[in-house]
Amino acid sequence: MATAKVGRVKLGSQGLEVSAQGLGCMGMSAFYGPPKPESDMIALIHHAIDSGITLLDTSDVYGPHTNEILLGKALKDGVRERVELATKFGIDYTDGKRDIRGDPAYVRAACEGSLKRLGVDCIDLYYQHRIDTKVPIEVTIGELKKLVEEGKVKYIGLSEASASTIRRAHAVHPISAVQLEWSLWSRDVEAEIIPTCRFQPENMEHNQRLYDRVNEIAAKKGCTPSQLALAWVHNQGDDVCPIPGTTKIENFNQNVGALSIKLTPEEMSELESIAKADSVKGDRYGGVLVTHDESETPPLSSWKP
Template sequence: MEEINLMPRRKIGSQGLQVSAIGLGCLSLTQTSKSQQQMIQLLHTAIDSGVTFLDTSDVYGSHANELLIGQALKGGRRDKVQLATKFGITAMSPETGLIVNGDPLYVMKACEGSLKRLGVDYIDLYYIHRIDTTVPIEITMGALKELVEEGKVKYVGLSEASPETIRRAHAVHPITAVQLEWSLWTRDVEEQVIPTCRELDIGIVPFSPLGRGFFSTGPNVAENLHVNDLRRHIPRLQGENLKQNTLLFERVTEMAKRKGCTPSQLALAWLLHQGDDVSPIPGTTKIENFKDNIGAISVKLTQEDMGELDKIALMVKGERFPDVIMQSNWNHANTPPLSSWKPK
């Protein structure tokens, strides 16, 4: 693929946020044996390449991820990026699932912590990482609205939210972006969540756009992973599911060869062709993989190509998360009515 000299930008939401067409998911930067300096070099390479949309969370690496990005943004790089971080997940494991907190006092405390670790005065895009199903979404959004009014947050987002939750949140304060898992092997959000976002003019930020590394590394992606890497427990990468999904990968690889690109570029191009309101955030710890990812910008797909990929995607087998996490599927769960709220 030809080298990309200028990363196009996309409008996300209707409040004025513009980001690079492809962002960088930063979770893996603190799930690696590589040095902090190597990961800072990767971040600098991304920014210098025009990838300005950086995505992190306070729960990544138990705060280490935000600290790393804070270090990387020193020296005049802060104004070159659109910085997204998240709050809400207070603990997570394959055994117990996620523990989530949407209490307004916690929202304020979490934001102050993120600002300090990132070393910034404001957060461009602040997401509710997962929806607390015990707190009315209006209550959590009320705290976020205050943060916007105080200038600590520019835009508000939701991650893995149901259509009803999106509508209720948007009624309190405009939602700029919804982050969700969307890729050639995760497409359930196309039924209701994405249409809701488009009805309300909310931007779409797909995470794990490469199937958690499946379309970049291949069927052996789960081998030799960091001990804390959730992918060790993903059903799609186990047993008979993996055998079936290996066939899917082979079909994508065959098509990528015909298009003159890599499987990961083809998978990203499929998302980029879904609409100008989509900005995927693939993650990597390798500069060569990063450069490969941004090469997806130059991959052109016809309607026939998109149709062929849609058929290939039907081959996927297995759940995207372990059962204990899938039981709390935020794309279907809703919060209590506002009238039920009793402050702690």
């Protein structure tokens, strides 16, 4: 497949513009086996940028902290000016225990820590990684708004937030991006949010049948199933930017290749009929992490600083 041209998309109403596909950097440092060789990952990041991918996605919890440090090294020598840098806060592993935090003091401390590890003066897109259901979202966004006013953050985003939480947050300060898992295998977000580990052993046989049908369509299109699934996300609209993660240049090149796959309305419908929201079995995170379904926060009137 010929090298795909990477276009640009606008996110939100505040001027944020990013590459049509991003690079998820989590697996370079955490969760998928041991951390990968630093020099190889920096080479991958630079290859992505040279290919036209400018949105780099990380979080302070990846490692923790080591993924941000890796990106900081990759962004030296003028590379920083070529990218849109996104990172996240909100999952605290102090003393080895996981806690979700969105209180103002934590928000500010987390931002300062990320700025230092990344070696930058400003974060382009700063997400609340998970919603603290103990703190009114207006309080958390209020502190993020101050960071924007201070020039430490350009744009604010939310991750795994419900529709009502997004609306409440947006009333305090415009939300430029919402990060969720949205794919052929995870379509529950379509019911409400878009308009306003699926393969555990007990689910494998059922989901494998769905995958086989997707594989048949991919063969007809002359692409891989993963490229087809990624193309499906790209075809959802001009304000959608997938951020697939990888640790290998050959896989990255395949991901970018998905940009050149055009799907007809009939093909989109066929894919969606195969992987309907209620036909895929298994939870995304197996109950380990909260999702947008569990992100409601108390009313602002209840907050006592």
